[in-house]
Amino acid sequence: MDYLYAFLVGGGICVIGQILIDKTKMTSARILVLFVVVGCILGGLGIYQPLVDFAGAGATVPLPGFGNTLAKGVMYEVDQNGLIGALTGGFKASAAGITSAIVFAFLAALVFNPKEK
Amino acid sequence: MESSAKNKELYQDMVKKASPNSHIFKNCIKAFVVGGIICCIGQFITNYLKELGLTQNDTGIYTSSVLIFIAALMTGLGLYGKLGKFAGAGSIVPITGFSNSVASPAIEFKKEGFVTGLGAKIFIVAGPVILYGILTSVIVGIIYYFLK
Amino acid sequence: MAKHIGKQSVKFESKISVISTASTVGTKEGEGPLGQYFDVVLKDAVDGEDSWEKAESKIAKDNLSLAVKKAGLTMDDIEYIFSGDLLNQGTGSAYGIRDLKRPFFGLYGACSTFGESMCLGSVMIESGGASKVLVGASSHFCAAEKQFRFPLGLGTQRPLTSTWTVTGDGAAVLSKDGNAPxxxxxxxxxxxxxxxxxxxxxxxxxxxxxxxxxxxxxxxxxxxxxxxxxxxxxxxxxxxxxxxxxxxxxxxxxxxxxxxxxxxxxxxxxxxxxxxxxxxxxxxxxxxxxxxxxxxxxxxxxxxxxxxxxxxxxxxxxxxxxxxxxxxxxxxxxxxxxxxx
Missing domain, CATH: 3.40.47.40 (Stage V sporulation protein AD)
Known part of the structure; x- marks a missing residue:
C-alpha cells in the first residue's frame, strides 16, 4: 500500500508543477524555488508532516519535502538552542542533500563532457 | 506598421491566437507517471534501508543521497535531459530534479575552468533554491521561537 | 552608382554576382528535408574541437574557405569578409576568421546577420571598393543554448512556440564579374x-x-x-x-x-x-x-x-x-x- 500512496501523492505534486509550467510559462528554476519555499512554509505550519506520514517518499522526495525538512530542522534547533537555532537549523537539516548534490555533480563534471541534445 | 500602444495591444491578441498552447493534459499525465515512479523508487530505497535497521532520520538522508547520485549519473550520461523533455515537472519537482539542476551546469561550464566555470556556475539554477529555502527557514525559525 | 529608392531601399547598378555558396550543418540539419543540398554534414556537434564555441569557429572558418574554393578562387583573392554569429562579442566568427588573414568586418544582426552581410558586401562592391567579397553567418545549437538558455543537460521542456537553433555556417562569394544570380x-x-x-x-x-x-x-x-x-x-x-x-x-x-x-x-x-x-x-x-x-x-x-x-x-x-x-x-x-x- 505504501507504494500506491507514494505514487499517487508524488505524482500529484508533480502535476501541480506541470500545470504551473504550462499555464504560467514559469521556468524550471522558478518551480524549484516556489516548491521549496511553499514546502518550508507548510512545514512550519505543521501541515506538511501529516502528508509525509501518509505518503512517505511520495511527500519527501518531491521538493516541498525538502522545504519541509528545512522547517523541521529549524524548529528542532530552536527547541534545542533557542533563537540561534533559526540561523543553524536550515543548513544543518539540508546539509546531506546539498552536499551530496555538490559532490556527485562535481564527480559527474570530472567524468563527463557536455552532450548535444 | 506603427508600434503605437493600441497596435501593440492588438498584436498581443494576434500572437496569442497564432501561438499553439502546450498539450497540458498529455503533459500532466506524463508528469504524474514519471513523478510517481521516482517517488516509488524513493519508497523502495527507504523500505530497504529500514529493513536493514537504519533510524528514521538516517533513512531519509540515505534515500535522498542515493536519488541524487542516480540523477547526477544520468545527467552525465545525457539521460536526465531526455527524461526531462518527456516528463517535464515529473522529473523537475522530485529531489532528482534538484540534483540535475546542480550537475548540468557543473558539466556544461567546466570548459571555462574549475573555478571560474564549474565553480562559479554550479549553482546557476539551484542557487536561488538554496537561497530562498534557507531564507524561508530562518523566518520560520524566528516566528516559531516567538510563538511556541 | 547605386541609387537610393523610396525611403529605405537601394537599387544596385553594377552586376553583383553571387558566384558561389557553401553550407556546413550539424547532424540534425543533415537529417532534415534539405539534407541532400548541404555541402558538408558534420558527424557531431564538436567537430573535433573540445567546446561548442571552438567548434562554431572551426565550422565558420572551414565553410568560408569552402565557399572560396567552390568559386575557384584562393583566400588571397578575397578583399573583404563580412560575417557574424550569435555568441558574445562575435567570437564565433572572429576566432574562425583570425586564421584566414583577410580584412574583416564583424557584424551583429542576431539571426538577420546573413542579410546584413549580403547587403554590406554588395554595397562594398557597388562602391568600387572591392571586386570580390566573402559574406557569411554562423550559429551553433549547443553554444546558443548555453549562452541564452540553460545547460544542455538540464531536463526542461521546450514550449511549442520555441524554435531550434541551427548548427552550421552559410557563406557566399560576391563578385563584380560573374553569372546569375x-x-x-x-x-x-x-x-x-x-x-x-x-x-x-x-x-x-x-x-x-x-x-x-x-x-x-x-x-x-x-x-x-x-x-x-x-x-x-x-x-x-x-x-x-x-x-x-x-x-x-x-x-x-x-x-x-x-x-x-x-x-x-x-x-x-x-x-x-x-x-x-x-x-x-x-x-x-x-x-x-x-x-x-x-x-x-x-x-x-x-x-x-x-x-x-x-x-x-x-x-x-x-x-x-x-x-x-x-x-x-x-x-x-x-x-x-x-x-x-
Missing amino acids: FITGMTTGKIVDFGVTDANNMGAAMATAAADVILANFKDFGISPDYYDLIITGDLGYVGKDLTIDLLKKEGVDISKNYTDCGIEIYDRESQDTHSGGSGCACSAVTFSAYFFDKMKKGELNRILFVPTGALMSSTSVQQGESIPGIAHAVILENSFEEVI
Whole structure:
C-alpha cells in the first residue's frame, strides 16, 4: 500500500508543477524555488508532516519535502538552542542533500563532457 | 506598421491566437507517471534501508543521497535531459530534479575552468533554491521561537 | 552608382554576382528535408574541437574557405569578409576568421546577420571598393543554448512556440564579374518592437520587423507581392510566418501564395521535434546557400526576396523585463539583370 500512496501523492505534486509550467510559462528554476519555499512554509505550519506520514517518499522526495525538512530542522534547533537555532537549523537539516548534490555533480563534471541534445 | 500602444495591444491578441498552447493534459499525465515512479523508487530505497535497521532520520538522508547520485549519473550520461523533455515537472519537482539542476551546469561550464566555470556556475539554477529555502527557514525559525 | 529608392531601399547598378555558396550543418540539419543540398554534414556537434564555441569557429572558418574554393578562387583573392554569429562579442566568427588573414568586418544582426552581410558586401562592391567579397553567418545549437538558455543537460521542456537553433555556417562569394544570380537591390530594416517579451516565442517578436521591411520593399520599388517568384523570411517558424501573413493582410497585401520561411524548410517538425521551426544566424544562411541558391541556378526560381530576420535582445535585457526588438533586411536576388523596375 505504501507504494500506491507514494505514487499517487508524488505524482500529484508533480502535476501541480506541470500545470504551473504550462499555464504560467514559469521556468524550471522558478518551480524549484516556489516548491521549496511553499514546502518550508507548510512545514512550519505543521501541515506538511501529516502528508509525509501518509505518503512517505511520495511527500519527501518531491521538493516541498525538502522545504519541509528545512522547517523541521529549524524548529528542532530552536527547541534545542533557542533563537540561534533559526540561523543553524536550515543548513544543518539540508546539509546531506546539498552536499551530496555538490559532490556527485562535481564527480559527474570530472567524468563527463557536455552532450548535444 | 506603427508600434503605437493600441497596435501593440492588438498584436498581443494576434500572437496569442497564432501561438499553439502546450498539450497540458498529455503533459500532466506524463508528469504524474514519471513523478510517481521516482517517488516509488524513493519508497523502495527507504523500505530497504529500514529493513536493514537504519533510524528514521538516517533513512531519509540515505534515500535522498542515493536519488541524487542516480540523477547526477544520468545527467552525465545525457539521460536526465531526455527524461526531462518527456516528463517535464515529473522529473523537475522530485529531489532528482534538484540534483540535475546542480550537475548540468557543473558539466556544461567546466570548459571555462574549475573555478571560474564549474565553480562559479554550479549553482546557476539551484542557487536561488538554496537561497530562498534557507531564507524561508530562518523566518520560520524566528516566528516559531516567538510563538511556541 | 547605386541609387537610393523610396525611403529605405537601394537599387544596385553594377552586376553583383553571387558566384558561389557553401553550407556546413550539424547532424540534425543533415537529417532534415534539405539534407541532400548541404555541402558538408558534420558527424557531431564538436567537430573535433573540445567546446561548442571552438567548434562554431572551426565550422565558420572551414565553410568560408569552402565557399572560396567552390568559386575557384584562393583566400588571397578575397578583399573583404563580412560575417557574424550569435555568441558574445562575435567570437564565433572572429576566432574562425583570425586564421584566414583577410580584412574583416564583424557584424551583429542576431539571426538577420546573413542579410546584413549580403547587403554590406554588395554595397562594398557597388562602391568600387572591392571586386570580390566573402559574406557569411554562423550559429551553433549547443553554444546558443548555453549562452541564452540553460545547460544542455538540464531536463526542461521546450514550449511549442520555441524554435531550434541551427548548427552550421552559410557563406557566399560576391563578385563584380560573374553569372546569375545577381543581387539587384536591398531594403534595410528598421528596428521594430511590438512589445513581445516571451523569449520562447521569437517568431512572434520578429514577425513585425519582417512584415515592416517587406512592406517597405513593395512601397519603395512600387511593386506587389507577385513581382517575386518567392518571398523567403529567415527564421520566423510556423508561428511567425502566420503572423507575418496576417500583419501584411491588414496592410492590404497578400503574400500567402508565394511566401515561405527558412525555419520551416530546414526541419521536419513532426519527426524532428523542432516545434515552431529552425532559428539562428545559420538558419537563413545555410538554407539560402544550399537550397534557394541551387533553385536559382537551375532556373526554378528567377526572382526572390530574401529576408533574414533577427531578434536584438540579450539574456540580460530579457531578465530586466525588456521587450524583444526585431529586425529584418530584404535582399533582392534575380537571374536576369536587365529588368528595369
